[in-house]
Amino acid sequence: MSRADLVVVANRLPVDRDDDGGWRTSPGGLVTALEPVVRRTRGAWVGWPGRADLQIDPFTVDGIDLVPIALSADEVASYYEGFSNDTIWPLYHDVISAPRYRRVWWDAYVRVNRRFAEAAASSAAPGATVWVHDYQLQLVPSLLREARPDLTIGYFHHIPFPAYGLYSQLPWRRQVLEGLLGADVIGFQRVADAGNFAACVRRLLHYETKASGIRVPTADGGSRTTLARAFPISIDAAAYIELAQRPEVQARAREIRESMGSPRTVLLGVDRLDYTKGIRHRLKAYGELLSEGRLQVEDVTLVQVASPSRERVDAYVQLRDEIEQTVSRINGDFDTLGHTAIRYLHQTHPREEMVALYLAADVMLVTALRDGMNLVAKEYVASRIDNRGVLILSEFAGAADELGMALRVNPHDIDALKQALMRAIEMPGAEQGRRMRALRRRVVDNDIDLWSRSFLDALEAARRHKEDA
Ligand code: G6P
Numbered sequence: 001m002s003r004a005d006l007v008v009v010a011n012r013l014p015v016d017r018d019d020d021g022g023w024r025t026s027p028g029g030l031v032t033a034l035e036p037v038v039r040r041t042r043g044a045w046v047g048w049p050g051r052a053d054l055q056i057d058p059f060t061v062d063g064i065d066l067v068p069i070a071l072s073a074d075e076v077a078s079y080y081e082g083f084s085n086d087t088i089w090p091l092y093h094d095v096i097s098a099p100r101y102r103r104v105w106w107d108a109y110v111r112v113n114r115r116f117a118e119a120a121a122s123s124a125a126p127g128a129t130v131w132v133h134d135y136q137l138q139l140v141p142s143l144l145r146e147a148r149p150d151l152t153i154g155y156f157h158h159i160p161f162p163a164y165g166l167y168s169q170l171p172w173r174r175q176v177l178e179g180l181l182g183a184d185v186i187g188f189q190r191v192a193d194a195g196n197f198a199a200c201v202r203r204l205l206h207y208e209t210k211a212s213g214i215r216v217p218t219a220d221g222g223s224r225t226t227l228a229r230a231f232p233i234s235i236d237a238a239a240y241i242e243l244a245q246r247p248e249v250q251a252r253a254r255e256i257r258e259s260m261g262s263p264r265t266v267l268l269g270v271d272r273l274d275y276t277k278g279i280r281h282r283l284k285a286y287g288e289l290l291s292e293g294r295l296q297v298e299d300v301t302l303v304q305v306a307s308p309s310r311e312r313v314d315a316y317v318q319l320r321d322e323i324e325q326t327v328s329r330i331n332g333d334f335d336t337l338g339h340t341a342i343r344y345l346h347q348t349h350p351r352e353e354m355v356a357l358y359l360a361a362d363v364m365l366v367t368a369l370r371d372g373m374n375l376v377a378k379e380y381v382a383s384r385i386d387n388r389g390v391l392i393l394s395e396f397a398g399a400a401d402e403l404g405m406a407l408r409v410n411p412h413d414i415d416a417l418k419q420a421l422m423r424a425i426e427m428p429g430a431e432q433g434r435r436m437r438a439l440r441r442r443v444v445d446n447d448i449d450l451w452s453r454s455f456l457d458a459l460e461a462a463r464r465h466k467e468d469a
Pocket of ligand 1: 011030085134135158309310
């Protein structure tokens with residue numbers, strides 16, 4: 001396999017090994033966002049194939065060279081489920097669930113980050129650009145810089161970066177900052193994330209920051225500049241529009257409504273089953289509206305798609321139990337033989353089916369307690385080629401910075417959430433149209449292509465700057 005001019009490094013490969021030894025698209029927003037970019041540039045992608053102890057040689061899929069990284073069962077438990085998803089994930093999502101700080105997990109995180117860095121170093125052509133992704137690999141930028149000073153290194157952080165007061169809990173807070181600062185450009189979802197990061201760097205490392213530039217001291221006593229700023233991620237809007245235009249997808253949307261007894265209103269939630277998504281808050285608000293008689297089960301159905309995620313991490317096991325108990329309580333209390341309050345799907349569906357669901361839903365509920373961006377909000381908007389439907393959007397999702405015409409809510413405020421639900425359900429068509437057109441313009445103009453181009457342009461500018469220095 002030849003060495004590539006663009007190497008993406010992410011915890012997951014774009015495809016996961018499934019039970020039958022086949023491959024399927026990996027979960028989550030990161031892969032959805034990046035795949036079209038790498039395909040276009042014919043780059044290489046270094047990542048884990050999603051199962052323990054899988055030793056696979058590099059192979060090519062759709063013009064992307066895939067470089068699989070093997071993780072032992074112990075490393076999956078300590079680096080992935082442990083440090084990534086039971087330490088960093090809850091800490092960076094404002095401690096919604098308590099992070100666990102375990103030294104053996106940190107040791108595994110260092111070891112596995114080194115393995116990713118080594119694979120990236122051997123996949124990159126001289127002077128190549130390497131683009132590292134997300135919180136599982138925060139040490140890779142500096143490890144890579146040590147091994148290959150010729151490379152231009154970018155890092156994009158897909159999840160929130162917390163305020164200093166929370167970040168400073170991390171026992172390895174300096175090492176993680178130093179790891180990230182190995183990059184020439186560090187991208188965040190929101191301006192606030194970049195600000196939090198710069199504040200942590202100032203307070204913990206005492207480096208100078210000026211606008212988006214951070215002055216990082218080098219071994220020779222000089223310094224170099226790392227750029228840290230917001231590049232809000234997006235979706236392949238054209239692909240969603242194309243799907244929404246297909247007659248068979250539109251027919252499927254009608255069929256979905258009919259199969260539910262053609263209720264007047266269909267509400268929809270689509271999330272990985274994660275405690276950051278505010279699923280419980282949304283169920284609470286909906287359950288109260290039913291019990292107060294402000295909504296009737298004959299008129300309204302909530303479809304909640306909750307795709308399975310991180311099923312061996314305790315906090316996720318508990319969350320699933322709570323959600324499923326709440327769903328069955330609400331259904332038990334309010335269902336009739338002909339109507340169901342909540343259709344709960346603990347499943348993953350192909351994109352066509354998701355677009356049909358988006359088209360079938362009058363109201364989309366995004367009630368995250370904290371979310372880097374939330375691409376589901378953007379997918380819903382892009383799919384609504386009919387300029388109908390209402391998006392309820394948490395102010396704690398990164399998407400709220402851009403999607404100002406959504407109905408904004410604080411999901412912790414259950415009464416406000418109930419009010420927003422009622423307002424969405426009763427919203428006249430003309431107002432839906434006005435809001436949806438403005439939302440769609442935002443998403444269509446700022447699509448995934450613009451995102452990747454602006455990040456790669458910033459990296460290219462950093463490369464030229466280094467050459468001139
Ligand atoms: C979020 C993260 C991704 C992650 C995805 C799915 O989108 O930002 O880095 O891949 O969730 O989570 P998983 O743990 O299954 O990879």
